[in-house]
Amino acid sequence: MNATELNAKCASAEPAANVYAGVFHALTIGMVISTTLFAIGVLLALFRTHGAPRTIDVLRPNPPGELFAGVFALDPIAIMRLGTVAMILTPVARVVASIVAFAVDRDYRFVAITSFVLAAIVCTVVLGAMGILR
Amino acid sequence: MIYSFSTVALLFLGATVAGFFGSLLGIGGGLFIVPMIVLGFHLPMKVAVAASIVSVIATSNAGGSRYVEQHITNLKVAMFLEVFTTLGALVGSVMALYMQEWAMLLLFSALLLNMAYSAFVTRKLDDRRIATGEFATAPQDRVSRALGLRGTYFDQAANRRVDYVVNGTGVGSLISFLAGVASGMLGVGGGVLKVSAMNRYMNIPMKVAVGTSKLMIGVTAAVSSTLFYMAGAIQFALVGPIAIGTTMGATGGTMVMNRVKSIVLKRVLTVLVIYMAYSMIAKALQLRFGIVLPHVG
Numbered sequence: 001m002n003a004t005e006l007n008a009k010c011a012s013a014e015p016a017a018n019v020y021a022g023v024f025h026a027l028t029i030g031m032v033i034s035t036t037l038f039a040i041g042v043l044l045a046l047f048r049t050h051g052a053p054r055t056i057d058v059l060r061p062n063p064p065g066e067l068f069a070g071v072f073a074l075d076p077i078a079i080m081r082l083g084t085v086a087m088i089l090t091p092v093a094r095v096v097a098s099i100v101a102f103a104v105d106r107d108y109r110f111v112a113i114t115s116f117v118l119a120a121i122v123c124t125v126v127l128g129a130m131g132i133l134r
Numbered sequence: 135m136i137y138s139f140s141t142v143a144l145l146f147l148g149a150t151v152a153g154f155f156g157s158l159l160g161i162g163g164g165l166f167i168v169p170m171i172v173l174g175f176h177l178p179m180k181v182a183v184a185a186s187i188v189s190v191i192a193t194s195n196a197g198g199s200r201y202v203e204q205h206i207t208n209l210k211v212a213m214f215l216e217v218f219t220t221l222g223a224l225v226g227s228v229m230a231l232y233m234q235e236w237a238m239l240l241l242f243s244a245l246l247l248n249m250a251y252s253a254f255v256t257r258k259l260d261d262r263r264i265a266t267g268e269f270a271t272a273p274q275d276r277v278s279r280a281l282g283l284r285g286t287y288f289d290q291a292a293n294r295r296v297d298y299v300v301n302g303t304g305v306g307s308l309i310s311f312l313a314g315v316a317s318g319m320l321g322v323g324g325g326v327l328k329v330s331a332m333n334r335y336m337n338i339p340m341k342v343a344v345g346t347s348k349l350m351i352g353v354t355a356a357v358s359s360t361l362f363y364m365a366g367a368i369q370f371a372l373v374g375p376i377a378i379g380t381t382m383g384a385t386g387g388t389m390v391m392n393r394v395k396s397i398v399l400k401r402v403l404t405v406l407v408i409y410m411a412y413s414m415i416a417k418a419l420q421l422r423f424g425i426v427l428p429h430v431g
Contacts, residue, residue: 030195127227
């Protein structure tokens, strides 16, 4: 029996098993999506001279509206940008996944605690978007 | 700087090393990434900080998922403390508008030196407590009991199951809040403070502190990254190879961490905390008095 199985066995008595599974899956899916996009982006940038960034310093910022257009045109920067978005969303997705799992477990104290965390995240981003934060 | 095979390979390798140590210690690894970009590739500080904070998410996703799978992470402790770190990060971002950065740097370096000192004097304590089972017999405080903050993991270095109960939720929340303020204001130090606080004040074994912090830093980094993203400060071509590297390095670190004795982890952490405190002091002296000590970050 390896350590993962041993640990899982130790923890199987824990009521939060659903939460562990939810968080693990959210993180793993996010990680696979973003790493795949980064890998495609880096390879395209290296192998395709057309549209590839020759120097890092002169990278053009592409407007958000053109993100998906760029991705479909196989623009390496747009693909890495989409990877960045997927990566940023992953920790948020795991907070959401844990709220759901705590609710399934009827652990309402932790539904409240985790929802508060999500609210604080949203609040910070909204304040930032309004230009109130640094 | 030319985007070539060798540049990409170097960024990837440097990031892999950063990701590895970040996973071993439960921290983001910005401490390694920022100097690598600034010194190694001569890119501006702002670009380096933005790329580094994004790469912290990569290490947290990769390392955090593995520690969750191994049940080393204590998810309830993570969620409870995240309330305070996310609030702290919000307060820190607002305070950054009104406070002098050099004063905050000095304040946090004092806090870090205190953490380094306590990690050093308690360096042998973890392995002894694991051997005697003392982690399980500590008195639990009221909040900890109400929320059921306790847990169990299998320590591979000690080859035994370790049960623990959490206490000191008051001091733990306070330092988690300050860790949030540090990452919101200064963009560094969150992971180091979280690991130290959980281990020093909350009766949480070093490895559980590492696994729990590794998961938690992703949320704060995601919020900071969103702000950088909206400000257009992220260089995606730079982030690509770094994120792949930190992801692989972090995964490697999670395979090693549980086999290492806690005393080794605490020693490495102590060195790192002292270095971080030093670079904060150096930066503060430069900002306030124009005194230049060798430092990066």
